[in-house]
Amino acid sequence: MADPAIDDFYAVIPAGGIGSRLWPLSRADAPKFLHDLTGSGQTLLRDTWDRLAPLSGEGRIAVVTGRAHRAAVERELPGVPDHNVFLESEPRDSSAAIGLAAAILVRREPDVIIGSFAADHVIRQTRQFEFAVRQAVAVAREGYICTIGIQPSEASVGFGYIKQAGELIVDGAPEAYMVERFVEKPDLDTAKQYFEDRAYLWNAGMFITRADVLLAELAVNEPELHAALLELAEAWDDRDRRGPAVDRLWPSLKKIAIDYSVAEPAAEKGRLAVIPGHFDWDDVGDFASLSKLNSHGRNELAILGEGARVLADASSGIVVTQTKRVISLIGVRDIVVVDTPDALLVTTAENAQRVKGVVDALKLTGRGDVL
Amino acid sequence: MADPAIDDFYAVIPAGGIGSRLWPLSRADAPKFLHDLTGSGQTLLRDTWDRLAPLSGEGRIAVVTGRAHRAAVERELPGVPDHNVFLESEPRDSSAAIGLAAAILVRREPDVIIGSFAADHVIRQTRQFEFAVRQAVAVAREGYICTIGIQPSEASVGFGYIKQAGELIVDGAPEAYMVERFVEKPDLDTAKQYFEDRAYLWNAGMFITRADVLLAELAVNEPELHAALLELAEAWDDRDRRGPAVDRLWPSLKKIAIDYSVAEPAAEKGRLAVIPGHFDWDDVGDFASLSKLNSHGRNELAILGEGARVLADASSGIVVTQTKRVISLIGVRDIVVVDTPDALLVTTAENAQRVKGVVDALKLTGRGDVL
Numbered sequence: 001m002a003d004p005a006i007d008d009f010y011a012v013i014p015a016g017g018i019g020s021r022l023w024p025l026s027r028a029d030a031p032k033f034l035h036d037l038t039g040s041g042q043t044l045l046r047d048t049w050d051r052l053a054p055l056s057g058e059g060r061i062a063v064v065t066g067r068a069h070r071a072a073v074e075r076e077l078p079g080v081p082d083h084n085v086f087l088e089s090e091p092r093d094s095s096a097a098i099g100l101a102a103a104i105l106v107r108r109e110p111d112v113i114i115g116s117f118a119a120d121h122v123i124r125q126t127r128q129f130e131f132a133v134r135q136a137v138a139v140a141r142e143g144y145i146c147t148i149g150i151q152p153s154e155a156s157v158g159f160g161y162i163k164q165a166g167e168l169i170v171d172g173a174p175e176a177y178m179v180e181r182f183v184e185k186p187d188l189d190t191a192k193q194y195f196e197d198r199a200y201l202w203n204a205g206m207f208i209t210r211a212d213v214l215l216a217e218l219a220v221n222e223p224e225l226h227a228a229l230l231e232l233a234e235a236w237d238d239r240d241r242r243g244p245a246v247d248r249l250w251p252s253l254k255k256i257a258i259d260y261s262v263a264e265p266a267a268e269k270g271r272l273a274v275i276p277g278h279f280d281w282d283d284v285g286d287f288a289s290l291s292k293l294n295s296h297g298r299n300e301l302a303i304l305g306e307g308a309r310v311l312a313d314a315s316s317g318i319v320v321t322q323t324k325r326v327i328s329l330i331g332v333r334d335i336v337v338v339d340t341p342d343a344l345l346v347t348t349a350e351n352a353q354r355v356k357g358v359v360d361a362l363k364l365t366g367r368g369d370v371l
Numbered sequence: 372m373a374d375p376a377i378d379d380f381y382a383v384i385p386a387g388g389i390g391s392r393l394w395p396l397s398r399a400d401a402p403k404f405l406h407d408l409t410g411s412g413q414t415l416l417r418d419t420w421d422r423l424a425p426l427s428g429e430g431r432i433a434v435v436t437g438r439a440h441r442a443a444v445e446r447e448l449p450g451v452p453d454h455n456v457f458l459e460s461e462p463r464d465s466s467a468a469i470g471l472a473a474a475i476l477v478r479r480e481p482d483v484i485i486g487s488f489a490a491d492h493v494i495r496q497t498r499q500f501e502f503a504v505r506q507a508v509a510v511a512r513e514g515y516i517c518t519i520g521i522q523p524s525e526a527s528v529g530f531g532y533i534k535q536a537g538e539l540i541v542d543g544a545p546e547a548y549m550v551e552r553f554v555e556k557p558d559l560d561t562a563k564q565y566f567e568d569r570a571y572l573w574n575a576g577m578f579i580t581r582a583d584v585l586l587a588e589l590a591v592n593e594p595e596l597h598a599a600l601l602e603l604a605e606a607w608d609d610r611d612r613r614g615p616a617v618d619r620l621w622p623s624l625k626k627i628a629i630d631y632s633v634a635e636p637a638a639e640k641g642r643l644a645v646i647p648g649h650f651d652w653d654d655v656g657d658f659a660s661l662s663k664l665n666s667h668g669r670n671e672l673a674i675l676g677e678g679a680r681v682l683a684d685a686s687s688g689i690v691v692t693q694t695k696r697v698i699s700l701i702g703v704r705d706i707v708v709v710d711t712p713d714a715l716l717v718t719t720a721e722n723a724q725r726v727k728g729v730v731d732a733l734k735l736t737g738r739g740d741v742l
Contacts, residue, residue, distance in 0.1 A: 024697075311732060313725065326714040326741045328395075328729045331722035332706075337715075343697040344710060346717055351702035354684065358699045361682060370697045 003130070005057040009137050010105050010112050010211075013048055014097040015065040015073060015119035016088070020359045021286040021352065024343035025320055028371055033119035034072055037284050039294065039304060044120045044284070046076050051126055052117060053079075055133050062086060062105065063119070064097040083237070089246050093255040095225060095262070098207070099218055103233035106211035113140045115208040116258075122293060124280035132277045136208035138172035144273040145209040145217065145266045147179070149201025150281045155191040158285055158353075160184055160203040160259065168273050179272040182264045201274065204281055207258065217262045217271070225254045225261070287336040288352035291318035301329070305339075317349060343370040374501070376428040380508050381476050381483050381582075384419055385468040386436040386444060386490035387459070391730045392657040392723065395714035396691055399742055404490035405443055408655050410665065410675060415491045415655075417447050422497055423488060424450075426504050433457060433476065434490070435468040454608070460617050464626040466596060466633070469578070470589055474604035477582035484511045486579040487629075493664060495651035503648045507579035509543035515644040516580040516588065516637045518550070520572025521652045526562040529656055531555055531574040531630065539644050550643040553635045572645065575652055578629065588633045588642070596625045596632070658707040659723035662689035672700070676710075688720060714741040 019032030026032040033045040040047060045063075052061055062084040065073050070087055074080065086100055098116045105112050115133060123129050132148045139146040149162045165180040182203065186194060194200035207214075219226040228249045235245035266272040282293050294302035301312050305321035311328045312319075317335035319327055327339060336352060338345040347355065362371055390396075390403030397403040404416040411418060416434075423432055429450040435457045436444050444456060457471055469487045476483050486504060494500050507517040520533045536551040553574065557565060565571035578585075590597040599620045606616035637643040653664050665673035672683045676692035682699045683690075688706035690698055698710060707723060709716040718726065733742055 024699075309738065311729060311736070311738070313729065313732075314722075325712075326395075326733070326738055328714070328716045328718075328733075330716075330718035330725050330729060332717055332719060335703075335717065337717055339715060341696075343699070344708075344715070345699045345701070346703055346706065346708055347699075347701035348703060351685075354701050358682060358684065358701060361684075362697070362699075365682070367680065367682070367697055 002054060003134070005060070006055055006113075006134065006137055008109075008111055008113050008141075009056050009060065010109070010114045011052040011056040011061045012098060012101040012105075012114050012116040013045070013052070013061065013063045013119045014094060014101075014116060015045055015063055015069065016091050016094075016097060017120065019120060019284075020356045022284070022290070023355055023359045024340045024345055024370060025322075025338050029068065031069065031120075032284070034069070034076070037290055037293070037304065038122055043076055044122065045073065048117060048119050048121070049077050049079075051123060051129060052115075055115075055130060059084075062101050064088065064101055065119075066091065086236075087246070089250045092250065092253040094205070094258040095218065095222065095256045095260075096229070096250075096253045098258050099215070099225065099229045099261075100232060102211040102214045103229045104236050106215065107233055107237070110212065112211050113137055113208065114211050114214070115140075116206065118205050118283070120284065121204065122280075122282045122284055125278070128279040129277065132175075132275045132279070133208065135173035135175060135275045136206075136273075139168065139170050139176050139273045139275070140208045140210055140213075142170055143210065143213055144168070144271055145207060145213060145262065146176070146273045146275060147263065148204060148206040148208070148277045149274045150204050150277050151198075152195050152200065152202055155188065155195035156202070157185055157188055157191050159283070161186065161194055161200045162203050162274055164199050164201060164274050164276070173275065175275050177274050177276070178270065179267045179274045181267050182259060201276055202281070203259070204277070204283070205259075207263065213271075214262060217266050221265050222254060222256065222261045225256070228253055286352035286355060287318060287320075287338070287347070288349040290320070291334075291336065291349055294318060373425060374505070376431070377426055377484075377505065377508055379480075379482055379484050379512075380427050380431065381480070381485050382423040382427040382432045383469060383472040383476075383485050383487040384416070384423070384432065384434045384490045385465060385472075385487060386416055386434055386440065387462050387468060388491065390491060390655075391727045393655070393661070394726055394730045395711045395716055395741060396693075396709050400439065402440065402491075403655070405440070405447070408661055408664070408675065409493055414447050415493065416444065419488060419490050419492070420448050420450075422494060422500060423486075426486075426501060430455075433472050435459065435472055436490075437462065458617070460621045463621065463624040465576070465629040466589065466593065466627045466631075467600070467621075467624045469629050470586070470596065470600045470632075471603060473582040473585045474600045475607050477586060478604055478608075481583065483582050484508055484579065485582050485585070486511075487577065489576050489654070491655065492575065493651075493653045493655055496649070499650040500648065503546075503646045503650070504579065506544035506546060506646045507577075507644075510539065510541050510547050510644045510646070511579045511581055511584075513541055514581065514584055515539070515642055516578060516584060516633065517547070517644045517646060518634065519575060519577040519579070519648045520645045521575050521648050522569075523566050523571065523573055526559065526566040527573070528556055528559055528562050530654075532557065532565050532571045533574050533645055535570050535572060535645050535647070541644075544646065546646055548645050548647070549641065550638045550645045552638050553630060572647055573652070574630065575648070575654070576630075578634065584642075585633060588637055592636050593625060593627065593632045596627070599624055657723035657726060658689060658691075658709070658718070659720040661691070662705075662707065662720055665689060
């Protein structure tokens with residue numbers, strides 16, 4: 001029998017980012033978390049929900065998302081109670097999104113432990129993921145902010161790193177460590193060193209903490225943001241006051257990642273812990289990552305898209321299609337073809353990180369209609 | 372003032388081939404000759420017509436094409452008289468197509484000189500082309516079959532070659548030579564030798580000859596085909612008899628290129644002459660050729676398609692689009708992207724000759740709807 005849900009735990013899913021590096025698949029009106037990028041038959045958001053529900057219970061998952069995505073989120077997650085969908089009027093980065101959830105939930109339940117998990121990541125071994133989260137909750141109960149780090153599988157320059165320090169002895173968390181520091185995305189040489197040194201883990205943006213502990217840390221480091229979030233939370237559960245409060249306060253909130261406003265300062269003070277996660281994790285950051293995630297070998301062609309009609313000869317990489325067109329590839333290696341009704345992208349895995357530049361260029365040249 | 376049309380000359384345009392190596396642009400219902408492949412604003416067929424009209428007069432250009440293309444041909448060529456459109460019930464190669472035209476025209480005008488020119492080639496310097504044809508007509512008037520050869524610009528393995536022999540002295544044809552022999556498409560080493568040796572010219576499929584001389588040659592080499600063509604021609608100008616004659620005789624005609632049925636045997640007998648053409652010629656045989664034809668430099672990206680919305684970064688090759696989709700290329704070199712409403716091709720210039728294989732595979736796998 002599976003373990004029961006954790007009584008004092010609330011899962012928070014910030015569902016905000018568009019995923020510009022996955023254009024033209026990801027769009028303003030069809031962000032990354034609303035796509036099936038693994039061929040699972042459901043969206044990444046739904047996969048995330050399904051992964052968290054056994055830990056928190058369905059009624060205790062909050063989603064922080066843009067007003068524009070409300071309908072799509074409710075369609076994907078029919079089990080989400082109305083009072084657990086927190087709508088942003090515009091994206092203000094992760095401190096605002098997670099801080100708002102913490103401020104609202106702590107009013108409902110003062111001792112609540114929250115865990116924030118991105119809506120658009122892919123995790124393969126759910127059992128190991130659950131085990132890591134249960135350990136992190138045990139650590140958080142002791143007043144630490146706990147993150148889950150990912151054992152690197154290569155010397156990646158695409159992620160931030162968490163350097164683990166000594167063991168942290170907490171009941172129910174046999175793999176807990178203290179965190180020495182957070183490290184920004186490194187250059188390749190540094191990444192290679194980190195990969196050799198087993199003490200560096202990938203930062204997957206997972207934070208598990210008592211809501212009040214997170215807010216206290218935020219109060220010290222970003223007092224204005226903290227004050228505004230408390231004011232918002234105070235008005236939140238009053239239908240008449242919520243909308244006006246969001247309109248007034250939200251657009252002026254400081255845009256800052258929670259890594260900087262909470263995690264790094266906490267690490268410096270010895271209040272940040274980490275559980276090394278023993279599961280496959282991918283942030284599906286670009287088409288190179290998507291290609292790797294969906295193909296079984298280096299020389300294979302991955303195909304994503306219902307009813308895809310692809311005819312390939314001596315080709316590898318990935319084809320993503322939202323149309324029923326016949327797509328023929330001949331002699332193209334590590335290719336990336338993304339075929340949508342109004343936009344087509346052709347690039348290579350090597351150039352996957354440059355897709356964001358195209359999105360910027362389309363904006364600048366007045367072709368925002370396809371963004 | 373331009374030279375007047377040539378009194379005893381009739382131009383013949385066989386408009387038959389689909390151009391499978393240009394799929395998905397070229398289709399059964401939209402063959403190569405019905406496309407604008409140069410950005411000229413009109414189809415290759417119309418370009419061909421415009422090139423020939425000053426030589427023969429508009430009323431003296433015959434088009435041999437499939438029944439399925441009749442409406443398109445008449446739309447492209449509003450000046451073509453109904454009695455100059457010769458409809459095939461199915462393609463039976465060039466001996467049948469040109470032989471039919473010769474047999475029909477010789478009945479109307481016993482001394483007529485015909486010149487056959489493919490409907491889907493590109494020629495840049497019209498003045499030099501005209502000069503070559505006028506010389507070829509002068510040679511044909513003397514009873515020779517005359518071809519126009521193209522001075523090779525590279526050691527191509529994609530064309531047949533014509534080996535010129537000694538000078539042929541004919542009034543009005545200062546550049547006429549005898550032809551020693553016809554050569555099939557060579558391997559690369561042989562092509563390099565031919566390129567060094569200035570006596571080898573590309574065979575561009577242009578034949579200028581008295582109709583009766585061509586038919587006499589055909590009578591010797593392919594007597595059955597010749598007899599069937601005479602029978603067809605005899606019935607042709609009688610509306611009631613034409614259709615039944617075509618239905619009865621056409622499907623059984625031998626499929627043979629006019630190079631084999633007429634030109635090669637004529638060369639052996641010392642009856643084939645050649646005028647070296649001093650103009651740029653391209654048969655636009657595949658997308659590599661199309662790419663070269665439309666780009667100004669090696670590292671450029673050529674774009675074909677009205678209202679094309681292409682955003683390219685560090686890319687070269689060619690994009691052909693029939694849709695209004697935004698097409699973004701990043702870091703792809705010598706790429707070939709062909710974007711049509713129901714089919715998409717992504718390959719490279721190097722693989723351009725393999726496109727025909729895809730067409731065959733689509734047929735075999737039941738996806739002929741996009742051919």
